[in-house]
Amino acid sequence: MELRFDGEVIWWRGPAPFHFVALPDEPAARLREVASRVTYGWGCIPATVTLGGTTFTTSIFPKDGGFLVPVKTAARRAEGVELGDDVSLVVVVEDPDAPPPAPVEEAPAAARRRPVHDPADDDDYFDPAAG
Template sequence: MELQFSGPVFCWRGPAPHHFVAVPEDEAEELRETAAAVTYGWGMVPVAVRMGATTWTTSLWPKDGTYLVPLKLAARRAEQVAEGDVVDLRLTVDL
């Protein structure tokens, strides 16, 4: 399964700050339909992410009816992405 979408980068400033992009509603619905087949617990969905020329693996975090895509620091640096930027993402979920 592949999904493509754009979204703004935001920072969660908890004890371990991290940057994320929220998956839009339509794409989140598609993910929910397949999540049970691929999740490894707590609703986490393993994916490959592509942002610009940078690709990495991570897991989507379920949150408030959608999923959050964690943006690794190395990927943000490689693509010169900062909080508030709108980025294009491609997610690949192996079924």
């Protein structure tokens, strides 16, 4: 499942202070539908998050009937994001009940082999043995 949304970076002084973005109502409702299948406990949901050009793994936390997406310090620094900024996030949550992706066919060995360059094929090749 892929969730795309915008939100404000907030700070919550929980057991471990973090910067978060709250999931808006619509993406939160979609996540709630699969939460029981994807949580690893306490309602936490593993996810891959993309902020700008930075992608990181984290766990989404349930909070007051909604969800908070942690924004790691390294990602905030890399993207120049500060407390109170509005950001766009892409959150990917793997659904264990989803069908597996189709296998990717591998090219035959002959197609994977690197071409061999023969210098004699070059227009400016000089063969001293040829005279």
